Amino acid sequence: xxxxLKMLAGTGALALVLTACGGGDGGGDSGGDGGELVGxxxxxxxxxxxxxxxxxxxxxxxxxxxYGESQRKGLELAAEKLAENEGVTYDLKIEDDAxxxxxxxxxxxxxxxxxxxxxxxxxxxxxxxxxxxxxxxxVPVLAISNTADGITAQGDxxxxxxxxxxxxxxxxxxxxxxxxxxxxxVVMYSNDDAFTESGYKVFDQALQDQGxxxxxxxxxxxxxxxxxxxxxxxxxxxxxxxxxxGLIEAAIPLVxxxxxxxxxxxxxxxxxxxxxxxxxxxxxxxxxxxxxxAWNSASEGDLNKAFLADFxxxxxxxxxxxxxxxxxGMFVVDAAVRANCSGEPDxxxxxxxTIKDLDTVLGTFSINADRDAEHQAVxxxxxxxxxxxxx
Amino acid sequence: xxxxxxxxxxxxxxALFAIGFTLVFGILDRLNLAHPAVFAAAAFVGIELVAxxxxxxxxxxxxxxxxxxxxxxxxxxxxFRPLKGRxxxxxxxxxxxIGLGGMVIALLLWRYGPDTRRFPIEAFPxxxxxxxxxxxxxxxxxxxxxxxxxxAGLTWLVARTRLGRAMRAVAENPRAATVLGINVDRVTxxxxxxxxxxxxxxxxxxxxxxxxxxxGMGSAIELKGLAVIIVxxxxxxxxxxxxxxxxxxxxxxxxxxxxxxxxxxxxFGLLFLLLVVRPQGLFGSRRVREx
Numbered sequence: 001x002x003x004x005l006k007m008l009a010g011t012g013a014l015a016l017v018l019t020a021c022g023g024g025d026g027g028g029d030s031g032g033d034g035g036e037l038v039g040x041x042x043x044x045x046x047x048x049x050x051x052x053x054x055x056x057x058x059x060x061x062x063x064x065x066x067y068g069e070s071q072r073k074g075l076e077l078a079a080e081k082l083a084e085n086e087g088v089t090y091d092l093k094i095e096d097d098a099x100x101x102x103x104x105x106x107x108x109x110x111x112x113x114x115x116x117x118x119x120x121x122x123x124x125x126x127x128x129x130x131x132x133x134x135x136x137x138x139v140p141v142l143a144i145s146n147t148a149d150g151i152t153a154q155g156d157x158x159x160x161x162x163x164x165x166x167x168x169x170x171x172x173x174x175x176x177x178x179x180x181x182x183x184x185x186v187v188m189y190s191n192d193d194a195f196t197e198s199g200y201k202v203f204d205q206a207l208q209d210q211g212x213x214x215x216x217x218x219x220x221x222x223x224x225x226x227x228x229x230x231x232x233x234x235x236x237x238x239x240x241x242x243x244x245x246g247l248i249e250a251a252i253p254l255v256x257x258x259x260x261x262x263x264x265x266x267x268x269x270x271x272x273x274x275x276x277x278x279x280x281x282x283x284x285x286x287x288x289x290x291x292x293x294a295w296n297s298a299s300e301g302d303l304n305k306a307f308l309a310d311f312x313x314x315x316x317x318x319x320x321x322x323x324x325x326x327x328x329g330m331f332v333v334d335a336a337v338r339a340n341c342s343g344e345p346d347x348x349x350x351x352x353x354t355i356k357d358l359d360t361v362l363g364t365f366s367i368n369a370d371r372d373a374e375h376q377a378v379x380x381x382x383x384x385x386x387x388x389x390x391x
Numbered sequence: 392x393x394x395x396x397x398x399x400x401x402x403x404x405x406a407l408f409a410i411g412f413t414l415v416f417g418i419l420d421r422l423n424l425a426h427p428a429v430f431a432a433a434a435f436v437g438i439e440l441v442a443x444x445x446x447x448x449x450x451x452x453x454x455x456x457x458x459x460x461x462x463x464x465x466x467x468x469x470x471f472r473p474l475k476g477r478x479x480x481x482x483x484x485x486x487x488x489i490g491l492g493g494m495v496i497a498l499l500l501w502r503y504g505p506d507t508r509r510f511p512i513e514a515f516p517x518x519x520x521x522x523x524x525x526x527x528x529x530x531x532x533x534x535x536x537x538x539x540x541x542x543a544g545l546t547w548l549v550a551r552t553r554l555g556r557a558m559r560a561v562a563e564n565p566r567a568a569t570v571l572g573i574n575v576d577r578v579t580x581x582x583x584x585x586x587x588x589x590x591x592x593x594x595x596x597x598x599x600x601x602x603x604x605x606x607g608m609g610s611a612i613e614l615k616g617l618a619v620i621i622v623x624x625x626x627x628x629x630x631x632x633x634x635x636x637x638x639x640x641x642x643x644x645x646x647x648x649x650x651x652x653x654x655x656x657x658x659f660g661l662l663f664l665l666l667v668v669r670p671q672g673l674f675g676s677r678r679v680r681e682x
């Protein structure tokens with residue numbers, strides 16, 4: 001049981017014990033179009049004749065392109081790995097939503113026609129508008145990066161493998177408070193994006209729960225690049241830390257300008273900060289940035305080590321959390337398909353609800369009754385140019 | 392004090408962008424909406440020169456200005472000159488320059504991809520110094536100086552030199568200028584080159600100031616630039632300067648005194664009020680056209 005595949009399949013088999021029929025007559029020949037996606041066997045012995053059509057919607061262009069690119073790499077790597085397995089193959093089609101909800105809707109409409117499951121989209125903003133299309137068409141969606149509240153509440157076909165901000169941020173605030181003895185902070189967030197707005201709300205709640213005083217709350221736009229006026233305002237309040245909910249495009253100039261203005265306190269970021277670009281593009285300024293994350297890149301797990309090595313070999317670079325979650329997404333789909341040994345949308349949906357204690361690069365992974373992901377989070381701080389666990 | 396300086400730096404960039412915008416308008420009565428694309432292109436080219444070419448930012452700046460000037464010539468030749476004889480030349484030029492601007496952005500997308508690009512961190516001088524309790528980086532100080540020098544230089548050029556006189560003559564009446572022996576096409580082309588060179592320097596400086604260049608950065612500043620030149624008085628150079636500074640300061644002080652969520656509302660509301668009180672803008676006049 002030391003390979004990725006067997007572990008995954010084993011878990012799938014567990015769920016399958018009840019449904020596994022004797023099958024195995026192998027006569028899946030041309031029993032009508034509908035039948036091709038229903039296989040025989042169970043778990044890792046599951047065999048489906050046709051490749052299971054998987055659609056993915058990520059932002060390959062536009063403001064969120066850097067996340068989408070990571071996701072594309074993670075998905076393609078996972079598809080490659082899964083192809084080494086016996087029995088089930090996947091036909092992965094990746095589409096670009098251009099960081100635009102309107103295009104997201106178009107792409108979803110297109111993919112629901114011939115795909116059994118849709119992975120994505122990259123931003124919660126787009127997800128809120130595009131997911132209802134899949135829900136209506138009866139095609140399950142597995143979100144791989146969306147962390148806003150209410151994503152999976154949109155319907156019983158919507159799942160996610162990404163921890164919500166509501167799961168990660170309270171842990172981040174708690175650990176940071178303990179570590180730095182925070183008493184008073186200034187909060188900054190971009191108020192024109194669903195993701196950063198929901199991140200802000202969770203920060204706000206978590207800070208209050210922990211008894212940390214919020215001196216001031218400052219807002220900016222996700223397209224802003226000059227934060228000096230806001231930061232000067234923040235500095236004037238003399239906070240113990242600056243708490244920011246923003247995307248990476250804002251995070252880099254914000255952090256750089258904060259250090260330039262002499263703000264030396266820790267900067268606590270939401271999920272948007274969780275990107276190696278923060279260190280590569282803002283250099284020393286990134287030191288002392290604290291971010292909660294769903295994926296611990298330094299995890300010693302076998303699966304994670306293999307993932308890091310494979311990614312390095314294929315792309316000649318380090319994966320980020322978006323790649324890890326995307327990678328996990330394909331394996332979660334695989335487990336769901338094998339659970340009922342069927343590539344039909346409804347069977348995949350049912351399969352997704354059964355996922356429990358699946359071993360993944362994110363750790364031991366389950367999908368809960370709300371169709372949200374459950375696994376351990378990690379709080380990291382930037383030290384010497386890389387993320388180190390703080391707790 | 393820090394906020395005052397923040398506003399000055401921001402405002403001087405708005406002014407530098409707007410002054411190129413208004414120069415073309417003042418002389419030709421045309422809005423060149425490819426100007427924001429030049430602004431963005433310059434930022435990307437500047438980053439390329441520094442990151443790949445290994446030049447220092449101080450060497451890259453004049454080169455960026457040169458690239459901008461060339462772009463300006465192309466804009467004039469492609470988007471404006473073929474249409475200048477048409478009765479609806481104002482609108483046609485407006486639309487064709489939007490088209491050309493879109494093409495420039497598409498080329499940038501093809502060349503550089505969608506990602507935000509940045510100058511290498513080593514490219515910047517790191518010292519900061521304190522002015523009356525406010526922290527200023529060497530870069531910001533240089534940026535202010537460069538903006539002011541360029542704007543002063545332009546004003547001098549228009550007011551004192553032979554070329555400036557020719558420009559003003561063209562602005563007054565192109566036909567009469569031709570009769571006086573002025574090569575109107577050449578003056579027009581020079582004006583575009585100057586305008587775009589200024590827009591290009593503004594773009595590169597803007598990218599340095601916040602250390603990020605995005606494809607959309609031009610459209611983000613476009614409306615502000617338009618607001619600035621309208622408030623300053625269409626076609627007025629000192630108007631663009633003062634208008635830019637007013638907008639920069641208004642944004643910064645809106646954050647300080649009213650709240651960050653209200654920044655754009657306050658800044659643009661102020662501009663609106665100004666226009667209600669003085670429809671011709673700060674320095675504009677209704678009859679005499681300035682350059």
